[in-house]
Amino acid sequence: MIQSLLTRYWLSSQRDNPPRALAQRLGPFFLASVICLVYLSLTPILLHAADDNTYLRELQARATQEGLFEKRYWQLLLHYRTNLLGGHTSEVDDPGFFLSKEGKQNPQSELMETLRHFFSDKPVGRSQQPAQCAFIARYHWLRTQLNFDNNKLPSVTCERFDAWFAELNPQSISIIFPSAFMNNPASMFGHTFFRINQVGQTEQTRILAYTINYAAELPPDVGLDYAWKGIFGGYKGFFSTFPYYMKVKEYRDIENRDIWEYQLSLTPEQIHRMLMHTWELGNAYFDYFFFKENCAYHILSLLEVANPALYLTDQYIFWTVPADTIRAITEYEGLVEEISYRPARNTQIQRKREKLTKKENLWLEKLTSDPTQVRNPQFKTLPQDRQVFLMDLASDYLQYQGLGKQEQGKRPRILGQPLLLERSKVKVPSPRFNVQPYTTSPETGHHTSRASIGMGWREDEFFEELSIRAGYHDLLDPDTGYTRDAQIELLAATFRHYEKRNQFRLDQFTFAKVVSLSPIDTLFHTPSWKFNIGMETIRYKNCKLCSSGNFNLGIGAAAETQLLKREVYFAFAEVDANVSGAFDEHHRVGAGTTGGVVTNLTDDWKALLSIGYFYYPLGDQSDDFRFSLGQRYTLSQNWALRTEFNHRDQDNEVILRLQAFF
Secondary structure, three states: OHHHHHHHHHHHHHHHOOHHHHHHHHHHHHHHHHHHHHHHHHHHHHHHHHHHHHHHHHHHHHHHHOOHHHOHHHHHHOOEEEOOOOOEEEOEOOHHHOOOOOOOOOHHHHHHHHHHHOOOOOOEOOOOEOHHHHOHHHHHHHHHHHOOOHHHOOOOOOHHHHHHHHHHOEEEEEEEEEOOOOOOHHHOOOOOEEEEEEOOOOOOOHHHOEEEEEEEEOOOOOOOOHHHHHHOOOEEEEEEEEEHHHHHHHHHHHOOOOEEEEEEOOOHHHHHHHHHHHHHOOOOEEEEOOOOOOHHHHHHHHHHHHOOOOOOHHHOOOOOOHHHHHHHHHHOOOOEEEEEEEOOHHHHHHHHHOOOOHHHHHHHHHHHHOHHHHHOHHHHOOOHHHHHHHHHHHHHHHHHHHHHHHHOOOOOOOOOHHHHHHHHHOOOOOOOOOOOOOOOOHHHOOOOOEEEEEEEEEOOEEEEEEEEEEEEEOOOOOOOOOOOOEEEEEEEEEEEEEOOOOEEEEEEEEEEEEEEOOEOOOOOOOOEEEEEEEEEEEEEOOEEEEEEEEEEEEEEEEEEEOOOOEEEEEEEEEEEEEEOOOOHHHEEEEEEEEEEEEEEOOOOEEEEEEEEEEEEEEEOOEEEEEEEEEEEEEEEOOEEEEEEEEEEOOEEEEEEEEEEEO
């Protein structure tokens, strides 16, 4: 019709009017026709937008009516925690993780904005993808809860997620626990992360699997503020995905940490949920807190998303110890299907050395110091299977040395070429060697917190004692499940009531007390060290019970024998500083030495003898002779009985304690 009118007016104008008149007459009709065309073309779009808004409001109303923002799963996906005085706050600290400006503290607002963004294909979040892909776990859960009509939402293809998921190709999930590493403060309590076992992989090929790891992002120039920032959230923590062989090289080969692997019984749907949420967190960060929101804590949060029937993170209020989290997952019946052990490189070497005779040990020392000794005619007189065993063991040790030098930034050199050449000439395969761990898996150990009651005698009066320790393990605690010859005590307090004077006091407080004993032999030469900062009660001059602040630092060596069952002898050179009103000038600073032995008399009975002497030339000029003998008898996994005798100048005490771990 419009076209017909335009044609008629154009013919008329050709007969009766000049071009200017034609333009004047056609102008209003042309404008009207354009408006009509625009209106007709935009009407479907406007109607569709109105329909979208209607459907969005419907979804938001249903979500509110059903209280989805209060559901446990929504709060798991957003990592909300209930505040002490009410309300919620998310543990995610990256603003890009939230679609609402109030999202960190408002679960309902975040849910409403999430639904609104599902109607747009505009990129959002740190990953700059449509909301349906950037927050794919939220989308799948809300679609299930609200039964989305897919015809009323934009059709979005999440190609990046699909490619990532296909590359992972998951069949099952394992949680991995590398044991404690005493030479790195960040690894003293162990570590946990996930391994994604791919379809078709075997126990031998799982080294090629991918991992999900959570760790703090550290600057290259970490300074003295490292500990402060690590404890109080000064670093950002991120999830990341690395090949498992890289982690094995780092933990087992370089840091010499035994690795325990726990294959979990998760369904394909649960694995899919966990990986979708991992994808959402890929570019988001949390403030990293070494004692609470650490690797173990956030790994558990992913497991809860996979299976919301698991209540794991709620168990950890003040601190999260990786070994405790392993114990928590093993306590859920049926959650762990299989436990595997991957020994550290030095554990493999030590276990193989135990199978050598004295003569073979001498040959091992020769081969590791001078690999050309493999051509010595006397070496050739050994049985061929023992030659093979010694060449393999020597090669393992030289490779271990090379990895250590490479980690220290030194240029690695090829070690043991003569060994490798001679070994290649012997067409005998290396026999399979089953390496047994020196300690059992972490879930078999005692719990990390400890409380005890005791009674004793100090010089001229009796006392009763109550003590509590936040964590973690000392040299006399039961060894099962813990790294041998290592002590980490944190936040321990001892309260005593002295009967004669009827005085109740804080008798001792330990902020941190760490001891690492590393037995030295012909192959391994790691030094031992110790550190202590805290408060103790002393008897000094005219002061019967005086509080004294203490700082101690020592470096030394240890050696191992097996005369009874197993003994570790140690000696330290130490610096020691004390602050107390009992001292002249209220302090004293000096140095000294401590030596002793810790021995396993039986599987349940352990003893520790320590003797030390210190001289203080600064402040209160004095000296101090110390002697202590303690022993522990294990009653059960979480119960122990301990006795101690301690002597210092003009001060002796004997005490009996019953200890419970929790």
